[in-house]
Amino acid sequence: MASTSPLTPSFSLMLLFLTRGGLTGLLLTHAAQFALDPPEDLKVSDPGRLGYLDITWSPPSSLVNVTQCQIQYQLEYFNPFGNTWAALRTTRKTYSAQFDPSKDVMVRAYTLAKGPCTDGVLRRSENYTELIQKAPSTGIAGTEAKEFTCMFQNMERVECTWTRSLRTPADSQQNLFFWYKALEQAVECPKYILSAGVRSGCLFSRNSLVEFSDIIFCVNGSSSEGPLKPVFASLQIQNHIKPAATEKLDLQAGSDGQLELLWENPVTRLPGYCLEWEVEHIHEGPDGKITMRTVETKETKLTVPTTLHMERNCFQVRSKLSTYCVDETLWSDWSNEVCHSEKEEAAPELKPDPAPVCIYVAIAVIALLIVCLSVWAAIKMKKTEPEKKLGSRLASLFAKTSTYAAGKVFSGKQTCTDAII
Ligand SMILES: *[C@@H]1O[C@H](CO)[C@@H](O)[C@H](O)[C@H]1NC(C)=O
Ligand SMILES: *[C@@H]1O[C@H](CO)[C@@H](O)[C@H](O)[C@H]1NC(C)=O
Ligand SMILES: *[C@@H]1O[C@H](CO)[C@@H](O)[C@H](O)[C@H]1NC(C)=O
Secondary structure (H helix, E strand, O other), rough: OOOOOOOOHHHHHHHHHHHHHHHHHHOOOOOOOOOOOHHHHHHHHEEOOOOOOEEEOOOOHHHHHOOOEEEEEEEEEOOOOEEEEEEEEEOOOEEEOOHHHHHOOEEEEEEEEEEEHHHOOOOEEEOOOEEEEEOOOEEEEEOOEEEEEEEOOOOEEEEEEOOOOOOOOOOOOOOOEEEEEOOOOOEOOOOOOEEEEEEEEEOHHHHHHOOOEEEEEEEEEOEEEEEEEEEEEOOOHHHHHHHHOOOOOOEEEEOOOOOEEEEEOOOOOHHHHHHEEEEEEEEEOOOOEEEEEEEEEOEEEEEEEEEOOOOOOEEEEEEEEEOOOOOOOOOOOOOOEEEEEEEOOHHHHHOOOOOHHHHHHHHHHHHHHHHHHHHHHHHHHHHHHHOOHHHHHHHHHHHHHHHHHHHHHHHHHHHHHHHHE
């Protein structure tokens, strides 16, 4: 009917409404000959793949002798990760999907038929078969791992970490298992990270996980008080990349009064267009006023015009992935700072070299000793000299010279030597 009539806007609207309301209502009149029953024996099973369940069913027994009609199934299941119902149609009698093992599993199945048995129209069973499987309530409440996060460090290795709940018994042993589609079964962490003797994370080499595939992680565990409550997480590791800090920065002052900062992409596995950069620029003017700004760029260089006069410019760089390449990203750590200074090196900035200081002190001490000796010698000479006038004159002259020498002691050894002779 709908295929032959020209569709006016109002008619198509009605059809849409009917389709959404349920095909059965529209099509029941055509093929009321036999009851289209929903599938039977709807089952889910977990072959140890952290919630990636196999759903199986059988055709309704009332359709076993119906050969001239094509039978399909409509499967609907609650996807706990998206918090939505997912629906699909298949001619097979099995389907696998990811469920959150800590939540209830809800699955519904309809039978669809099309062919001579239904007058050529697609019919869906009025009822569905439903399966609700309660989540196993395993583990002591409040003992689950907390703050589970994974970081794909520079696209070289993945590090997942978690913390313990306050209620986790002290003697607990936590385990991490993971699974993705290429694996037959969940696999345990290849290398645990220990902090203060207890497992707090897992280190994966680059090849133990795959990119662009949902990976399911489970942290469970046991204790003397019983099993710990397991925690599940699903993520794709390419959305958790943390680039390495930039190591090679080069700052050059051009003759045109410009500063050019160049750096290198630390993530060799990534094309340049996948990275975005943030440059922090700290500028100290001639008056000592410090200003800071950040510049975002897609290039691995930055040119900054400066007066190159009495100022100091410092830079550091960090990177993250572009949203063109991944959905989510983490900032790298900041690089080391590189600076260019045109400021006159002020006196306080000059750190005194310890070696010359020692030499100066030694010279001063020696000179002081010499002066003391000279004074002592002068006094002695004064005492032994009977000729008073000349003697006293000489002595005062000597003393004057000595005082002079003492005053000039820092200017050099020569003065002191002269004084003693
Ligand atoms: C299917 O056909 C067989 C033999 O033709 C018959 O014995 C059986 O009862 C039929 N089953 C149903 C559900 O009609
Ligand atoms: C659908 O289920 C209801 C109640 O479970 C039942 O009364 C009704 O007959 C069923 N309809 C069909 C077409 O089997
Ligand atoms: C943790 O989970 C794995 C994978 O499902 C399972 O084999 C193991 O027995 C669990 N361990 C505990 C202590 O529950």
